[in-house]
Amino acid sequence: xxxxxxxxxxxxxxxxxxxxxxxxxxxxxxxxxxxxxxxxxxxxxxxxxxxxxxxxxxxxxxxxxxxxxxxxxxxxxxxxxxxxxxxxxxxxxxxxxxxxxxxxxxxxxxxxxxxxxxxxxxxxxxxxxxxxxxxxxxxxxxxxxxxxxxxxxxxxxxxxxxxxxxxxxxxxxxxxxxxxxxxxxxxxxxx
Amino acid sequence: xxxxxxxxxxxxxxxxxxxxxxxxxxxxxxxxxxxxxxxxxxxxxxxxxxxxxxxxxxxxxxxxxxxxxxxxxxxxxxxxxxxxxxxxxxxxxxxxxxxxxxxxxxxxxxxxxxxxxxxxxxxxxxxxxxxxxxxxxxxxxxxxxxxxxxxx
Numbered sequence: 373x374x375x376x377x378x379x380x381x382x383x384x385x386x387x388x389x390x391x392x393x394x395x396x397x398x399x400x401x402x403x404x405x406x407x408x409x410x411x412x413x414x415x416x417x418x419x420x421x422x423x424x425x426x427x428x429x430x431x432x433x434x435x436x437x438x439x440x441x442x443x444x445x446x447x448x449x450x451x452x453x454x455x456x457x458x459x460x461x462x463x464x465x466x467x468x469x470x471x472x473x474x475x476x477x478x479x480x481x482x483x484x485x486x487x488x489x490x491x492x493x494x495x496x497x498x499x500x501x502x503x504x505x506x507x508x509x510x511x512x513x514x515x516x517x518x519x520x521x522x523x524x525x526x527x528x529x530x531x532x533x534x535x536x537x538x539x540x541x542x543x544x545x546x547x548x549x550x551x552x553x554x555x556x557x558x559x560x561x562x563x
Numbered sequence: 564x565x566x567x568x569x570x571x572x573x574x575x576x577x578x579x580x581x582x583x584x585x586x587x588x589x590x591x592x593x594x595x596x597x598x599x600x601x602x603x604x605x606x607x608x609x610x611x612x613x614x615x616x617x618x619x620x621x622x623x624x625x626x627x628x629x630x631x632x633x634x635x636x637x638x639x640x641x642x643x644x645x646x647x648x649x650x651x652x653x654x655x656x657x658x659x660x661x662x663x664x665x666x667x668x669x670x671x672x673x674x675x676x677x678x679x680x681x682x683x684x685x686x687x688x689x690x691x692x693x694x695x696x697x698x699x700x701x702x703x704x705x706x707x708x709x710x711x712x713x714x715x
Binding site for chain 1: 570573574577578579605606608609610612613614615616617618619620621622623624625626627629630632633636
């Protein structure tokens with residue numbers, strides 16, 4: 373059993389302030405899905421979401437001394453992410469948050485089903501991760517990550533890995549079909 | 564579903580088809596064939612979920628990486644501050660006096676110049692107000708300035 377499991381958020385922060393980095397790691401792992409879910413709901417671009425989440429994490433660690441130990445850590449980090457989202461929209465000047473989005477942003481804490489936030493399914497992420505990490509061979513795993521993480525074309529992947537283009541495409545097809553079949557089996561894809 | 568469209572649909576969804584006619588053909592077929600339409604939608608969801616999962620993994624919290632980033636940002640800020648201070652000092656002590664000298668050279672028009680035995684000078688110059696006056700210049704900076712004017 374993990375030694376941090378029975379500790380509350382404030383206890384974990386106290387441990388981190390005393391120098392126990394893993395206490396903070398444990399605490400933030402607990403909230404990663406929650407923060408990602410909010411970020412994912414408000415931004416469309418992959419790079420933007422990544423920057424937003426990483427920037428929020430940096431702000432949390434930088435300002436952790438200012439956190440008052442009042443067992444409201446979740447609200448504190450939510451506020452930080454919300455401010456980051458608003459600043460992001462202001463900075464990009466692409467699409468100012470409309471009233472519906474602002475309403476949703478102001479209501480993210482209550483997790484009510486009528487907000488526009490789509491719940492990320494933890495099990496679905498686990499299923500896909502298990503296929504990528506356990507069922508795909510190292511080469512196929514690398515190809516699928518290059519395709520969807522680095523956004524490379526199959527031709528570019530083939531050049532980088534020094535393999536035929538058809539092998540790369542076949543590998544992507546194989547992996548996606550495997551994931552699709554598993555998701556279908558678990559009821560995540562309707563017919 | 565139609566076997567010949569299985570790979571084509573995936574290639575279309577992952578952006579590997581560049582030919583516009585081929586794209587149109589695939590979309591036309593999807594609209595006409597129900598089973599391919601179902602396959603298309605399932606594959607679209609699969610790709611989106613896979614992208615989402617990979618991004619989820621990539622953005623995971625890593626205390627060591629975050630602390631390193633904070634340290635690097637601090638170093639960069641200090642470097643930026645140091646560079647700004649160095650640039651300001653350089654501007655005050657090198658660039659400003661250099662341009663100051665140039666402007667002096669441009670303004671002063673010397674009519675007469677005499678050097679005495681004690682190394683001091685007597686000069687007569689036009690001060691741009693249309694009258695002449697005599698001035699003794701025994702400061703080193705003026706000596707250099709006048710000397711330069713004469714060398715030209």
